[in-house]
């Protein structure tokens with residue numbers, strides 16, 4: 001077992017449509033796949049059938065983008081129940097979504113918008129996370145998002161905001177190491193110090209991704225490039241602190257051959273195992 | 286709830302603000318007028334954010350929506366790009382279109398189908414000038430929307446469950462007439478004013494818009510999904526279209542009944558019985574291949 005009482009599955013990759021056929025036909029070695037739940041849950045047809053076939057051979061974990069955990073619009077209970085049915089159908093051992101808001105005033109922002117780091121936002125998230133966990137009846141992880149802005153840090157900083165919600169809602173952390181690295185760049189803090197200050201016993205999964213700077217040099221968390229060395233280095237230091245867990249290589253655009261992504265997942269596995277060998281305490285955990 | 290006002294202001298700044306004041310004091314003044322429910326501290330928090338950082342979200346959001354729509358409406362987007370300048374005397378911008386769509390019909394759910402419906406409605410209701418240049422654009426967006434719906438529909442039966450064309454052709458006439466068929470739940474019936482089936486076929490072959498209807502030419506069509514579960518359209522005689530549509534809820538359709546209808550209502554009386562049967566078989570196999578009819582093997 002890894003942290004937060006979840007299985008440590010090692011390296012896995014995001015399941016994208018472009019890879020369906022190759023995975024179904026060749027069944028390449030891969031510890032697990034993560035899916036965006038909303039890309040499948042309401043649909044029949046090719047997507048659902050491919051997922052069913054792939055799910056016969058690999059663990060599938062549902063990761064969400066639409067729960068809008070930090071919103072002030074009422075929680076969409078009908079959506080939550082559909083999500084629950086889907087996650088249980090695919091036997092997802094846990095579920096996750098982002099600590100952010102994506103809808104407000106019944107308008108879809110179609111992006112992961114960060115929250116103001118205020119006590120009021122903490123209370124709102126905690127209340128909603130309790131309902132989400134009670135409804136889904138699965139271990140639930142919240143993911144730290146990349147943020148290009150600080151909406152408010154008068155009352156507390158990001159690490160305190162995230163840690164307080166994790167403790168008060170009693171949920172797990174999907175630690176996106178790339179997001180921490182990029183936020184460190186955007187807002188001028190030390191990523192490792194940030195990670196070290198979190199309740200790492202709650203880490204149930206890790207995300208790693210890369211980015212290709214835009215032509216004007218702007219960097220966004222675009223998931224369109226291999227994981228860069230700076231993120232591998234930060235991951236190496238992070239995994240030494242968290243112990244074994246499930247590590248996902250996120251890629252959404254500029255999809256490379258499947259074998260390239262699987263190599264990155266293997267690299268994550270190797271770093272994790274090397275780190276755990278060096279650190280007997282965590283290896284035993 | 287003050288948090289609700291704050292998040293609402295963030296939404297407005299990201300989605301609905303084209304220009305921002307350059308300096309902090311001017312932004313404070315502007316936001317104080319626009320967001321009277323916010324406290325001075327909250328106004329300060331928002332004003333401190335440099336507009337270029339907020340615009341990163343604006344850009345990723347509308348580019349994301351454009352990519353989603355392009356995935357499902359590639360052909361109508363290509364039509365808009367081709368005829369936009371002629372209709373509006375300015376260059377076509379995909380992201381500009383998506384922003385204008387948002388202003389008129391904000392995306393009110395977390396489901397792609399809502400965005401798709403909004404787009405189809407927007408083209409029909411707001412883009413009237415381009416309809417003068419390519420009047421089939423509304424039909425085309427409807428066709429793409431129905432293809433998307435058909436592709437994702439749940440169904441207990443699929444095209445591959447059907448008796449296939451090669452098996453059908455080995456049967457005797459009596460055996461064929463004794464078969465039973467079913468119309469799967471994903472099947473959609475539609476009538477278009479223009480032959481947009483040919484527009485989309487040619488677009489899929491050539492990735493460009495070069496076959497376009499020159500006149501109104503009503504077309505009845507049925508959308509199913511093939512063995513690989515991709516949507517497929519079959520043009521059909523309107524009487525046959527309506528006959529099948531009226532029976533889509535039935536658990537079973539007798540092929541003999543369908544053949545009778547074909548013979549008595551559709552076939553050219555001048556054709557021989559054999560010619561009519563060959564024509565019927567051709568129609569039947571086109572329905573099987575498009576997953577419009579699923580024929581039981583027993």
Ligand SMILES: [Fe+2]
Nearest residue numbers: 143176207250
């Ligand atoms: Fe992530």
